[in-house]
Amino acid sequence: MSDSMVGSDLSDNHEDEYSDADDIADEMDWPEDQDSVFKTQHTTGIYQVDRRLTPHTQLTAESLENEQSKVIKKVMELTELPSHTARQILQEMRWSFEALAERYYEDGERLLSSAGASLTSSAEAPTVSYQRSNSGCVVLSGGDEAQCQVCFDSMSGDEASHNMTALKQCGHMFCNSCWVRHLEIQIRDEGQATRIHCPGELVLEGGKRGKCNILVDEEVVERLLKGAEPEDLGLLDKYRKRLVEGYVNDNPSIKWCPAKHCTNAVQIEGAVDPTMFKTMVSCSSGHSFCFCCLEEPHAPADCADVKRWYQKCKDDSETCNWLQANTKDCPKCKVAINKDGGCNHMHCKQCDMHFCWICLGPFEHTTYQHTCNKYVENESAVNASRAALERYMHHYERFMNHAKSRSLEAKLHETCLKKMEDMQQAGNKTFMEVQFIKEATDILILARQSLQWTYVVGYYGPSWLVRNIFEMNQRELEGATERLSGMLEQEEPAKFCQEDHRVDIINQKSQVKLRLDRLYDQLCDWRSSVMDPDPDPAGAAAAGAGA
Numbered sequence: 001m002s003d004s005m006v007g008s009d010l011s012d013n014h015e016d017e018y019s020d021a022d023d024i025a026d027e028m029d030w031p032e033d034q035d036s037v038f039k040t041q042h043t044t045g046i047y048q049v050d051r052r053l054t055p056h057t058q059l060t061a062e063s064l065e066n067e068q069s070k071v072i073k074k075v076m077e078l079t080e081l082p083s084h085t086a087r088q089i090l091q092e093m094r095w096s097f098e099a100l101a102e103r104y105y106e107d108g109e110r111l112l113s114s115a116g117a118s119l120t121s122s123a124e125a126p127t128v129s130y131q132r133s134n135s136g137c138v139v140l141s142g143g144d145e146a147q148c149q150v151c152f153d154s155m156s157g158d159e160a161s162h163n164m165t166a167l168k169q170c171g172h173m174f175c176n177s178c179w180v181r182h183l184e185i186q187i188r189d190e191g192q193a194t195r196i197h198c199p200g201e202l203v204l205e206g207g208k209r210g211k212c213n214i215l216v217d218e219e220v221v222e223r224l225l226k227g228a229e230p231e232d233l234g235l236l237d238k239y240r241k242r243l244v245e246g247y248v249n250d251n252p253s254i255k256w257c258p259a260k261h262c263t264n265a266v267q268i269e270g271a272v273d274p275t276m277f278k279t280m281v282s283c284s285s286g287h288s289f290c291f292c293c294l295e296e297p298h299a300p301a302d303c304a305d306v307k308r309w310y311q312k313c314k315d316d317s318e319t320c321n322w323l324q325a326n327t328k329d330c331p332k333c334k335v336a337i338n339k340d341g342g343c344n345h346m347h348c349k350q351c352d353m354h355f356c357w358i359c360l361g362p363f364e365h366t367t368y369q370h371t372c373n374k375y376v377e378n379e380s381a382v383n384a385s386r387a388a389l390e391r392y393m394h395h396y397e398r399f400m401n402h403a404k405s406r407s408l409e410a411k412l413h414e415t416c417l418k419k420m421e422d423m424q425q426a427g428n429k430t431f432m433e434v435q436f437i438k439e440a441t442d443i444l445i446l447a448r449q450s451l452q453w454t455y456v457v458g459y460y461g462p463s464w465l466v467r468n469i470f471e472m473n474q475r476e477l478e479g480a481t482e483r484l485s486g487m488l489e490q491e492e493p494a495k496f497c498q499e500d501h502r503v504d505i506i507n508q509k510s511q512v513k514l515r516l517d518r519l520y521d522q523l524c525d526w527r528s529s530v531m532d533p534d535p536d537p538a539g540a541a542a543a544g545a546g547a
Helices: 020-028 044-049 063-080 083-092 097-114 157-163 176-188 218-226 230-249 303-326 384-425 431-460 469-490 499-531 537-546
Strands: 057-060 144-147 154-156 164-166 173-175 201-202 208-210 254-256 265-267 280-282 287-292 327-329 335-338 346-349 352-357
Touching: 057 063, 057 280, 063 083, 063 097, 083 097, 083 218, 154 157, 157 164, 164 176, 164 218, 173 176, 176 218, 176 230, 176 254, 218 230, 230 254, 265 280, 265 431, 303 327, 303 431, 384 431, 384 469, 431 469, 431 499, 469 499
Parallel strands: none
Antiparallel strands: 057 265, 144 154, 164 173, 201 208, 254 265, 280 287, 327 335, 346 352
């Protein structure tokens, strides 16, 4: 007799805390080439039908600097401020020209102060006995001496003008060696570039002393690092690189491409709603991703559900697989039981129930008079925890199956592209005559990815979802997708160009696109009805009845 018992709480919990998306994705069975998760090939036709795309601009490292220079120049023309000050107030306003213009005309002095370009109104600048050039160099008159406020070295005359630097906005003065050490700590150790504060102190209201609020601008940093020792020149390159990074990181309309080793970025036009479908963008290297959560494109699932799904997969998949394979529920108390011996007579220690492992029927343990060779349909209610497990596994298995199919069909895509090139080089077909093959594989991969994420929508079942219609559209899209996949896999690409095969593939491609559009249209309508509820009570009641 086997009497091992495994107690398990299998109830579904939708309130799990999220973990980092990168860690979650590592747990899942993605293709070995992680870059392929983000890689999407677009033709003009597919780009037009992809309902997930949001309007955006692709930016390279060079174009990032150009875009940054353009907006700085606009602010300089508006405010008549120097470029380094324009950058500082843009950083404060997160690179929004419109917000900056409004704030500047409301209270320009306050904006300059909060951006670290001028002293706060409550601070008192130190008394100085020297003049400062526009570049920050100290200019002394007569026999005056200047003293570094860190190392307290004193200098006079030309020595001070070459080896001391003072900030024009606050008057704090330090020798160039102390400045370079400060910049090195801020850039190399702290990772700063856009918000490097002056290391001096200010006298505040009530005689208290506080840190200086002035930010060191790029003109001062460049002059100091260019005059540093040769081994510090690499620091200047790092500083310039981090200025560009700061432009992206501080700008909510720009994000880096998350693909490995990709240095491109994208800039959206307007705002993106993470609860809607149009969150996909594509960098200039062809990597596609969700602009909001930086995961792979996941429409029609929204970002919040994707995070919950990844977390649940990470937490539950191994446990669920083991429980499915190795346990059954006690027919009386419904606790999960593990059979650890050969005997099919099971004894539940929790409720003292004796039952048969095979049929889960009562087992007469005193006489062992039990048979279950005859099939009897079991109509008993399924335990809620087991039902929750089976429901999760239903959606998880189909989610992963479509993910695996998409990975395999990406290889089919590459095979078809190679064959198309061979056919053109051999002179059998023209470029236009073979394009339908690429379009068919493109729409196939797009449909696979969309189908994959429909199972996340189905699992969480948002309140706006009309399930029976959703599942019908999902079923029809799956059928059309499988038929197109079979057609592309069974025939050699050369046979595709025979007129009858060509027409069949084009027709089936159109069917997949039609089903995909219908699915997205229906989901958009339902979600929009939640965002903008129907004022007609009868209409709302009808929608509820349809669900």
